[in-house]
Amino acid sequence: MSNFFSLGRLFSLGNSFSHGVHPRHHKEQTENLPIQRVPFVSRYIMPLGQHIGVPAEPIVKVGDVVQRGELIARPKGFISTALHSPVTGKISDIGMHRYVDGSFKMAIEIAADPYATQQFIKIQTNSTNVRDMDIAEFIDAVQMSGIVGMGGAAFPSHVKYAIPDEQQITDLLVNGAECEPYLTNDHRLMVERPEAVLRGSEILRRQLGADRVAIGVEKNKPESITQLKKYLTTDMAIDIVPLEVKYPQGAEKMLIKSIYNKELPAGKLPRDIGIAVNNVGTIVALADYFDHGMPLIERIVTLAGPGVHEPANLIVPIGTPIRDVLDFAGGLKEQTREVISGGPMMGTPIADLDAPILKGTSGILAFTENETSRPREYPCIRCARCLEACPYFLNPSRLALLGKARLFTEMQDKYHVMDCVECGACTYACPSNIPIVQHIRTAKDNLRNRKAESH
Amino acid sequence: MTNTNENSKTHSARSQEPGSSRLIFSMAIAGFISGIIIISIYILTFDTIKENKARELREAVFKVLPNVSTMQKLHFSEDDSGADNKKLMVVKADGMDDEMMFAGYDQQGKFIGYAIQGKGPGFQDTIHVLFGYLSSRKNITGMEILDSRETPGLGDKIFKDMDFVGEFINLPMVKNIKAVKKGKKSKDNEIDAITGATISSKAVVRIINKAFNKWSPRLPQQGNEPVLAKTVVTKESGER
């Protein structure tokens, strides 16, 4: 009943963008739980293509013994990244394995050595100190570290740092918004390892030649803000920027709007206006890599949702089957209906619990009847809530109607469907329970295929 | 209509291309025949139509001016260069325009009153009104709607509701008349509007006022009324 009258919305709170939605954040389940490490399990699956771009190329064969941290697949081309073994053990298979969406993808399976110490081997970089690297060396090093964006898209990070000569980065934006409900992995990272966040930011700022760093954090994470501020010293060119709690505050363009009040033109990248954006998780991975030589072999995953017995924030070796991680947290409740990888707004449903945790998996959320049952779909009553939700000022109502009628070209030409980032705010806001994003995804797929065919 | 060209192509392929003289010739023949037909029907119906129209007008005039048996049409023109410097002159032409009105006379040819026409916007469209006026008594003697497109069942009561029409019989016309809500009539120069058609009622009253104010300064002094010309329209016959 607290939402019965929504007066609070009349007042604007903190730095922000226009439109967007205010789902309940549900972070109380996990926001105060310290990060734990999950024990090693017997079997790991490393899909070769768990990042955007070209899949990596295996350099091991079945039967090889690998150390934790050892390179097992190398990047194939520039938009590709390295893969390291998350565990000490033996390569048991290279072949098709289950992926989260239920399909089969090429992966390397590793049987863990139950008796190994699981010490990781450090990656050797050309210069021992990042301070001495030039940007080209830095980019190579990042590519070989296997670091990808941890903010969801899993885009190989080194590609972002390859700035064309005529461009100059002036600002580094660290994304600690974590606007997705339930997820607290970025939050815990900022609370528990603020020095790593700050240090990683400084490393990247120097390498990119940016003037300042801004770390944007939503106001519902006061502890993150105080922790970061506590470790902030005057010699760091870093600002901590509190942001209004609003979804999708963490989306790159929205964040840039909120912090710099700049509107990133459609079809442009942040670097075109002198900004580089990275998730805090990515930043910490960079810090760990350059300070300790640790490649991206584990990440923090939030386990939450009403279907999980013991919600937690866990350090999980990449490649751990999801079922094992869930079992560590007491398993799923009987009432669980759906398990999601990522946040409830943009995440993807998991079709098979035997699929592994990936570099981009920020959370495993389990939901029950309560969240998944829907009133039936009603016709669009043109209430305009989706328009007022869409941070990109698209017309989701129209897009859904056109999508239903399969008028894809009109969606593109007149209503710019391709500008949609599929944030789901419109669908969240729709009282008629219309699967707007689904219609949009179908249209986008269709248009992309058509374009591909015509080339 | 769109496949005209196509058809003509197939046609001309079959028959020989006719010369332009033949085209002109056939058009001329057609024009000629059609002219003959049209002119014949025109001539055939001319008298009846004219009489119909005259009768309609006459009946309207006789209805709004009681005890009248002959009438003639008067035309007003601004320039007074006409005969006898008169601005108001008897005319015989067919048709009507805004500058015309009628004078009515009794059996002895004595002048009785004027029939004045006016028009103006009503609820739907323009309303044409004719009303009789006795200048001697400053009285409106009756009102007739010549043409209107008011709503059937509502606005058309301005000529179907006899109570309303009756109010314009012997209505003193010293200053402007006024329409008031039904039952609110308290003065001589007030008219009870029709319930549900207040707007049309008011429109009729406004049209009468406007026409009256236009014509009353144009009317000659009492006793100076135009005399009955030789050819006039009487009750019994059309033209005499």
Added chain:
Amino acid sequence: MDDLLWIFISTLLVNNFVLAYFLGLCPFLGVSGQLETSFRLGLATTFVLVITALCAWVLNTYVLIYAPYLRLISFIVVIASTVQFIEMSIKKLSPSLFKSLGIFLPLITTNCAILGLAIFATNRGYGLVEGLTFALGAGAGFTLAMVLMAGIREETEINDVPALIRGTAFNLIIAGILSMAFMGFAGLFSST
């Protein structure tokens, strides 16, 4: 002046050619599927209506007082040939204008709104200025009705209107509802 204003408002809103006089229904029902086209057709029709008012006035004042029985034939012939002449001149003088408006001209000439305007203007004894105002009001009213109709039809195109209803029946019903809405203008500027 007042009269001219009333003629204009009356033909534009109160006695809209399409919605109250039932003139020009063929294009109204047939060509109102697309907003862009409808608007251009409206403009072209307005143009032809103005030409028609001019022709009608010329014919009425100089020809038909001598031969009233030729009214219908002369209206048709003169309007059609004038429009055709103008169409040819536009094609020569401004091909772009021809492309956007001119292609409609042959379609319009056979339309009863055009003939209706000439006949109404004659029956009401309009002078030149009144006639032109009448034509402008009629054209603007036609364009307005056309554009509203086209907007509605485009909007309903993507809805699931029952298949049995779609088509002329539906368009007529929409027209009826529009006509009903325009009844609100009845008596405008005539009651005060």
Added chain:
Amino acid sequence: MATDITAYEEMIKGLWRDNPVFVQVLGMCPMLAVTNSAINAVVMGLATFFVLVGSSFLVSSFKQWIPKQVRISLYIIIIATFVTVVDYSLLAMLPAIHKELGAFIPLIVANCMILGRQEAFASKHNVKYAVMDAVGMSGGFMIALFALGSVREILGVGAFFGVDLFGANFEPWVIMILPPGGFLTLGLLLLFFNWFTERRRQFLDKVAEAERVAVAGVDKNG
């Protein structure tokens, strides 16, 4: 004999299957404008009948002599002549009704149905067929006018051909004789027509299916 039957069919098709209003959607303007009473509708129908039959007769009689290049102009002249004849005759004989039909008598010229029939039929067929076709088409037009005019008068005034039907207490549906009523009634009539045709088609399909089954059954048995 055989030709007679087809000429007759030529006429019948205009009445229902190819009804100019319900099926071809032609001549909408006069259709809607004058159908606020049954008598107006009938007079308009007769006028159209006269014009269409007359011009079809002329056009098909003289079709050999009409040059293709100027045929449309000739058709229009012929039609306009007939319309003028009707106009003057009505004015002379039925001035009251002429006043109500107003400008719509001359507008018969613009009725696309009439020109369309000359172009599509009369100019290609002999006199008998052309006249039968014209009779059928204008008959169909008249049926539509009459249906519309009757509905509108009965509901809108509570009368039929001016004869009071329901007594003084009847509440007339004024909108029926106003412009919106014209659009709505014709729209609903069309809807009904579509629905009826659809039902008939379904019914015929069913009958055909039943026959097929029956025949198949006979074959098997025989």
Added chain:
Amino acid sequence: MKNKDPRLLLQSAPLLRQELTTPAAMKDVWIALLPASCAALWFFGLSALLILSVSIAGAVLTEWVFTDKEKRRFALSDTSAGLTGLLLGLTLPPGLPLWMAFLGGAVSIGLGKVIWGGLGTNIFNPALLGRAFLLGTFPIAMTTWGAAGGPGEFFQIHSSNLALPFMQGQYDALSAATPLGLMKFEHQSTALGALFMGNTAGSIGETSSLLLLLGGIFLLLRRSIDWRIPAAIFLTAALFSLIMFISNGDVYPSPLFTLFSGGLLLGTFFMATDPVTSPLTPKGCWIFGIGIGFLVVLIRLYGGLPEGMLYAILLMNAATPLIDRYTQPRIFGRKG
């Protein structure tokens, strides 16, 4: 080999939904209309109750009859058809023969909703379409008003209510003029107090400004309606009538009278804001509201009819597709 855990659903994100659902939005409007409907009973007695029930019945029955057999189970679950009936009923005069109210409800849904494809597809406000039809069809019955009574006369039903189908109502001598009629034809203003409380002649649900305002504010606070539409209507209507009032105060009403008389409040809060028939875009809502405000005063002051709210809304409904089309918001990161 399985490639999906049979236990798991694969609904794609977003999984979360805000609380509001379409039936709940409709319910809000029912709640907001409750005070005004109760006032209607207070002022117009059982007649009001009968008219409201009959018009709701007409609407609901029509919706039910025309829904596909498979969908019938849900057809009425969103309560929008009933809402249309209620809103129509609230705009009818208390002495209207019941059969007309029923016909109005049926036309509202039949012509106003069903033929367009059902909920959400209609261009014109169904309730107002029904009213426009009734007004055009039975203009006299629809403009004959009963005076507001009190609770003492609760059980007296207007004899005209009970007219047989297709027959005229026999009016007990009750005809009274509405505040707008008095203003238009007699240039008499009605006291603001009476307009506020609602003991004047008029449509069943339009008389009490106070309760309508209450309902409207409830909907605004619940964010069930777009605040721009009422704001634009009020501002435009007030401004326009202020200008006229200053130019000639004897003939033209004051802005307050304009806002609180007739159906302006009922129309503004409950009908102009019907999401289905109003523009989607924020700028469109402003234009829509300004158009209504302008048209309603234009029709009231210069038109033939004393009240213009009905037609103002219908006309702007007709323009809504055009408005929407030309007021698409500027997409983030794009020019113009």
